[in-house]
Amino acid sequence: MITTNPFDDDKLREECGIFGVSRAETASAIVALGLHALQHRGQEAAGITSWDGHDFHTHRAMGHVAGNFDRDEVIRGLPGDTACGHVRYSTTGETSLRNVQPLYAELNSGGFAIAHNGNISNAMKLRRELIRRGSIFQSTSDTEVIIHLVATSSYRTLLDKFIDALKQVEGAYSLIVMTPEGMIACRDPLGIRPLVMGTLGETTIFASETVALDVVGADYVRTIDPGELVIVTNDGQIRSHRPFGDTHPRPCIFEHVYFSRPDSIIDNSSVYSVRKAIGAQLAIENPVEADYVIPVPDSGVPAAIGYAQQSGIPFELGIIRSHYIGRTFIQPGDKVRHLGVKLKHNANRALIKGKRIVLIDDSIVRGTTSLKIVQMMREAGAAEVHMRIASPPTKHSCFYGVDTPERTKLLAHKLDVGGMQDFIHADSPSFISIDGLYKALGEAKRADIRPQYCDACFTGDYPTTLTDQDDVVVTNQLELLAERVV
Structure with a gap:
């Protein structure tokens, strides 16, 4: 499956x-x-x-x-x-x-x-x-x-x-x-x-x-x-x-970026409005000349609207999503698996061909998704593909109820922005800054006080002790020492 x-x-x-x-x-x-x-x-x-x-x-x-x-x-x-x-x-x-x-x-x-x-x-x-x-x-x-x-x-x-x-x-x-x-x-x-x-x-x-x-x-x-x-x-x-x-x-900042539905109110703030503000701040920090702003559906839509409104670049649906396909289907082989990914999302070729596009997504985790998206846009004939990400680079694992890959599997942990550009084959990838994310939330991230949000996935600043994780680290270190002694 x-x-x-x-x-x-x-x-x-x-x-x-x-x-x-x-x-x-x-x-x-x-x-x-x-x-x-x-x-x-x-x-x-x-x-x-x-x-x-x-x-x-x-x-x-x-x-x-x-x-x-x-x-x-x-x-x-x-x-x-x-x-x-x-x-x-x-x-x-x-x-x-x-x-x-x-x-x-x-x-x-x-x-x-x-x-x-x-x-x-x-x-x-x-x-x-x-x-x-x-x-x-x-x-x-x-x-x-x-x-x-x-x-x-x-x-x-x-x-x-x-x-x-x-x-x-x-x-x-x-x-x-x-x-x-x-x-x-x-x-x-x-x-x-x-x-x-x-x-x-x-x-x-x-x-x-x-x-x-x-x-x-x-x-x-x-x-x-x-x-x-x-x-x-x-x-x-x-x-x-x-x-x-x-x-x-220190509520989770990623609730505003991705987890919560855009029609929810989180900590007295409209999730939809915050995501538009994040997109606008992203456009201020990372401008680019392009023909269209295109969201990666569905989570990238509000930020893409904000980016388009701030930049003046038209917002268009360059990736079309089908809402009538089930979650899984039988996979008889790699060729069908490759074809199957287009059942839910497909490039709007007539719009994209020959155009410079800005893709807006909420995050890059392993980077495999971004690679697929850029490839899809290239195959549809896009002249340039720029990626703008509505969160800072995800460099650290979450231990507070979010399924995060091991830190070593996070693309931003392994590569700088230049390395990520080579990996996903985009003409330019850029992320909103941590200060810009706080600004979009109506806050200022200050060094002299505790952060207003849990932003550990971006900064590594965990708000609580991590007893089980620390025990794993100590155990692994002891096992390595034992191997060396042997």
Whole structure:
């Protein structure tokens, strides 16, 4: 099987999206609709857990929301007025049904279901300690560590046990938790991953992005603050707790560049407007004489509009995308594989032939996608192909819930801009600067204060400790020393 979208194969992928509903007559049906709107955040698997006041009910499946949760019998099997759901793209734990969320466990206090967006950067260390103390894990997901920390906490109330667990984990998390006492939604103290709250009549809703609220007809209320826990009790009372004291937020800057849907609001900013502003700043920093500005669909479109408006170069659709092709097809050989990549994207030859074009994309990861795109434009007869990238060079791996290749496989880690030009065969490749990216977000990146965003994939400035990663480095170094001794 191969993906028929050659431009998605070399993208950074968000780990997941979460959606929770408290006090709704058709809670699981609303969750299914919300997950549809968050499908871009994870296409590997989906799950929904509901609570009917007595029992928890779960349905989890590999694949998309559509086909798994659009059948009446599935929704009828998820009764109750409270439910949460999850769409997954794995970064921690293998691809298997046992890792599909929400994860569920029976604790001393009753049922406990959890949906997690992010990545626990000390999960392996915690897991080893818990196993030594007798915990038995049923998955390889880092999320299960939180369940065991809650179960083994010495605090009395479930809320205190949960807070105790969170204070032991490092990394990024936005969580929706269901218990017999109600629903809890929370973000890590840095707010690396997004989470918002909305209402639909008397119903309270939590979601990774505001677009999911729009789809179900809910009103956006506010963003869950970094380090905040919001509790919705079964009788509808809403309480806010801030157990981490003062926080210094550093939300993921790549949510604005690529992850979030352009019709979402992230940290009170329109994603679409920010991406247009990034494109405009890119045009200021990296001008070029050309006939057309062409987006790499679909993620490059808003930045390309901004680039075109700022530069005065006409915006055109030089790559046409088909929306009617399935995700995969049988691949009988390399020749058919090569032909198959054109099923979803094809060059607009009549427009491109003989023209100087500026291709706008959101990022370059391994560089294989950019190579294919430039080749496609050359074969269509483009006179010049210039690439402008709406993010700085991606030089470092992410450990906060984004599927990033190993650092050694990142093109910007291996090559400077000149080397990348030779690799992708573009007439000129250019990236927005890190200062320009902050400027497009209405901020100024200052050396005298902590960055306002997590920009570690560009700068290597990780906002938390990376215990598991550091342990791997130390282990590798010891193994090398042992080999040398032998």
